[in-house]
Amino acid sequence: MxxxxxxxxxxxxxxxxxxxxxxxxxxxxxxxxxxxxxxxxxxxxxxxxxxxxxxxxxxxxxxxxxxxxxxxxxxxxxxxxxxxxxxxxxxxxxxxxxxxxxxxxxxxxxxxxxxxxxxxxxxxxxxxxxxxxxxxxxxxxxxxxxxxxxxxxxxxxxxxxxxxxxxxxxxxxxxxxxxSKNCGGGGGGGGTNPYSPEKICGSGYTVIDSAALGSAGKAYLLYNKTNGRNCVTTVKSASLGKASAVSAYLEVQGKSRVTDAGNFDYYAGPVTAAGAKKCVKWGGKVGATVYDSVFEHCG
Missing domain, CATH: 2.70.70.10 (Glucose Permease (Domain IIA))
Known part of the structure; x- marks a missing residue:
């Protein structure tokens, strides 16, 4: 055909x-x-x-x-x-x-x-x-x-x-x-998000701040002491396994903002940038709920 x-x-x-x-x-x-x-x-x-x-x-x-x-x-x-x-x-x-x-x-x-x-x-x-x-x-x-x-x-x-x-x-x-006998995970829309911020950002990153986005998810800021890089991810807690609008961004003071935005099943990001001894602005969005930080975490 x-x-x-x-x-x-x-x-x-x-x-x-x-x-x-x-x-x-x-x-x-x-x-x-x-x-x-x-x-x-x-x-x-x-x-x-x-x-x-x-x-x-x-x-x-x-x-x-x-x-x-x-x-x-x-x-x-x-x-x-x-x-x-x-x-x-x-x-x-x-x-x-x-x-x-x-x-x-x-x-x-x-x-x-x-x-x-x-x-x-x-x-x-x-x-x-x-x-x-x-x-x-x-x-x-x-x-x-x-x-x-x-x-x-x-x-x-x-x-x-x-x-x-x-x-x-x-x-x-x-x-x-x-x-199709492709009957594994991913299709649902409920349950628990299988992705943690540490898993998303990778080995060596530790959560240093977070902000709830209502009941829809949470934005996380992580830092890796070994390489001096920050990482931001927005992790959904609703509509899991269904594509919906999610974004995450990271802006190191004096540098251009890095953003990941789209219709994603579980999370946006990771977005990373070198941030040792620099202030950072970070945030995320799930649906219409937004979090934007001030420049902070300047150590």
């Missing part, structure tokens, strides 16, 4: 995709993760590699037609860390792209998203929402809404694109309808 409207942009994507400006994956030294279909548990999608833009084992997923698919939830195929969350349209035609590093040299690509629900550096679980099906691509070009999905290891494109295996079963190239 050919996805309507995709052929017009195929030559463009084919000519640009080899030049993708992304850091190459590490050597595939680890076993292949137990990848799952990148859609919520129980959904059935039609996968197709026959697009003219494909030269290897890429898959385009559609379900009910371009208009109906637009905005459908896309989830992580396996646990990992978000390596890229950016609009890559001008670089390679992928439009809104999320790339997840699963360790051992394995990565997955989720392209043409309408929105991205996670930021770079986010640790995600299998089944966690990372974005929505979209049609973003090269400026001035057009695509029908679909999800472009790839599994990659190291090496040169397209040889590094691997055949997809979902729940231990190889995908039936060139096309097949598959039902």
């Amino acid at each position: 050919k996805i309507r409207g995709f052929t017009a942009g195929a030559a463009l994507l084919l000519s640009l995709v080899g030049a993708v400006a992304l850091a190459p994956a590490a050597s595939a030294t680890g076993a292949q993760p137990n990848f799952q279909v990148p859609f919520p548990c129980g959904q059935t999608w039609s996968g197709n590699k026959a697009s003219g833009a494909h030269t290897s084992w890429e898959i385009d997923f559609s379900r009910a037609g371009a208009a109906a698919d637009l905005g459908d939830t896309v989830v992580a195929s396996a646990a990992g860390t978000v390596a890229v969350s950016a609009n890559q349209g001008s670089v390679n035609g992928f439009g809104n792209l999320v790339k997840i590093d699963h360790g051992g040299g394995w990565t997955t690509f989720y392209a043409h998203l309408r929105v991205r629900s996670v930021s770079a550096g986010t640790r995600v679980s299998a089944g966690q929402k990372i974005g929505e099906v979209g049609n973003t691509t090269k400026p001035g070009a057009s695509l029908a809404a679909h999800l472009h999905f790839e599994v990659r290891t190291s090496g040169t494109y397209p040889a590094n694109v691997q055949k997809a295996v979902f729940n231990g079963v190889p995908f039936g190239y060139p096309k097949q309808s598959v039902t």
